[in-house]
Amino acid sequence: MTKPIHVTSEIGKLKTVLLKRPDVEVENFTPDMMPRLLFDDIPYLPTAQKEHDYFADTLRDNGVEVLYLEKLAAEALDAGGDEVKNTFLETMLAESGYAAGVTHDALKEYLSAMTTQDMVNKIMGGIRKNELDFVPRGLVSAAEEEDYEFFMDPMPNLYFTRDPAASIGDGLSINHMTFPARQRESLFMENIIKYHPRFADQGVQVWRDRNHTTRIEGGDELVLSDSVLAIGVSQRTSADAIEDIAHNLFSSNSGYEKIIAIRIPHNHAMMHLDTVFTMINKDQFTVHPGILGEGGHIDTWTITQGNDGELSLDHRTDLKQVLKDALHLDDLDLIPTGNGDPIIAGREQWNDGSNTLAIAPGVVVTYNRNYVSNELLRQHGLKVLEVLSSELSRGRGGPRCMSMPLVREDL
Numbered sequence: 016m017t018k019p020i021h022v023t024s025e026i027g028k029l030k031t032v033l034l035k036r037p038d039v040e041v042e043n044f045t046p047d048m049m050p051r052l053l054f055d056d057i058p059y060l061p062t063a064q065k066e067h068d069y070f071a072d073t074l075r076d077n078g079v080e081v082l083y084l085e086k087l088a089a090e091a092l093d094a095g096g097d098e099v100k101n102t103f104l105e106t107m108l109a110e111s112g113y114a115a116g117v118t119h120d121a122l123k124e125y126l127s128a129m130t131t132q133d134m135v136n137k138i139m140g141g142i143r144k145n146e147l148d149f150v151p152r153g154l155v156s157a158a159e160e161e162d163y164e165f166f167m168d169p170m171p172n173l174y175f176t177r178d179p180a181a182s183i184g185d186g187l188s189i190n191h192m193t194f195p196a197r198q199r200e201s202l203f204m205e206n207i208i209k210y211h212p213r214f215a216d217q218g219v220q221v222w223r224d225r226n227h228t229t230r231i232e233g234g235d236e237l238v239l240s241d242s243v244l245a246i247g248v249s250q251r252t253s254a255d256a257i258e259d260i261a262h263n264l265f266s267s268n269s270g271y272e273k274i275i276a277i278r279i280p281h282n283h284a285m286m287h288l289d290t291v292f293t294m295i296n297k298d299q300f301t302v303h304p305g306i307l308g309e310g311g312h313i314d315t316w317t318i319t320q321g322n323d324g325e326l327s328l329d330h331r332t333d334l335k336q337v338l339k340d341a342l343h344l345d346d347l348d349l350i351p352t353g354n355g356d357p358i359i360a361g362r363e364q365w366n367d368g369s370n371t372l373a374i375a376p377g378v379v380v381t382y383n384r385n386y387v388s389n390e391l392l393r394q395h396g397l398k399v400l401e402v403l404s405s406e407l408s409r410g411r412g413g414p415r416c417m418s419m420p421l422v423r424e425d426l
């Protein structure tokens with residue numbers, strides 16, 4: 016039987032993928048909330064949904080099974096039963112700032128009265144104060160911001176399913192994410208893996224769970240082969256989290272024995288490694304020229320198992336040579352976003368021109384708006400499937416960010 020999670024490369028034929036269709040969460044906020052929610056604008060929902068459906072159809076038309084996070088989450092909680100649902104709700108409330116007290120009780124009563132699917136959708140979409148027939152009183156609530164409209168914030172970044180968890184081999188990392196706006200997201204995946212019949216008791220390994228203080232996000236986790244990963248040292252993923260997952264992978268039967276840690280600028284436009292660097296074929300990668308310093312150099316550390324349980328780190332700055340050595344390649348084609356033109360590269364990277372999703376070796380899904388980068392990919396021999404991007408791109412993520420591969424064919 017096919018394993019429910021099996022990903023041994025970035026480019027093997029994509030068989031099953033997890034998406035989240037954008038819903039009210041992407042419009043249930045005001046401009047002043049945008050920086051905190053990690054959004055740069057407020058998408059027009061009907062168009063965002065049409066674009067997302069087009070993306071999902073493009074994948075289906077190419078033989079990919081598409082699963083939806085919101086559906087799996089509800090099915091997992093139903094399969095788990097009342098106690099699981101109750102624990103999920105308590106954890107979600109606690110992580111939303113309500114471990115106990117009158118507001119906790121009111122929210123719990125409100126959510127418990129819903130069907131599981133409605134409850135999941137409501138938590139994802141956010142809960143306004145005016146939805147409940149309840150006005151918090153008492154000292155604790157007096158200290159809260161009275162004018163703030165929400166009891167529970169929406170989670171607009173959920174359609175970037177890439178980040179809360181990452182498939183690696185026959186397992187995954189379920190991530191402790193960096194910013195509060197996204198930290199609750201990985202609780203859905205934790206419950207899916209534990210309780211959904213498709214995953215529970217199927218030998219899915221959790222290489223690193225979400226119960227950590229050090230942070231890692233899936234946009235930084237690239238599966239280069241069945242034994243090599245690349246992980247970004249970025250705004251969202253810290254060096255100590257990389258060392259932690261390295262220890263876990265190297266000391267288990269994961270098959271992974273090498274991690275290339277790549278340091279990228281720590282800023283919002285390049286928040287993850289996959290916003291500036293993706294693998295698209297056996298010997299081809301996209302790269303945003305803005306991350307490469309003089310002579311095309313960048314800090315990388317190749318991490319392997321050392322002696323006495325210690326990790327061994329080899330610092331090098333020639334990315335091309337590091338990749339060639341790790342993947343045993345004679346040559347390598349690093350394709351610059353925007354064809355290296357500083358204005359075009361900056362513009363197209365901002366709209367995720369480097370953020371390609373490979374659905375087979377040499378076949379990539381990209382945003383149509385990045386026409387210079389797309390044309391260049393074609394010139395380099397790739398098959399490029401363009402998807403619509405006017406509204407989806409406002410969340411600052413592209414096709415790789417919007418997809419979590421669950422199963423790929425081995426190369």
Ligand SMILES: NC(=O)NCCC[C@H](N)C(=O)O
Pocket residue numbers: 052053054172175177178197233234235286287289290410411412413415416
């Ligand atoms: N892998 C990715 O680069 N995901 C894009 C995440 C965008 C989202 N607004 C965020 O800031 O987390």
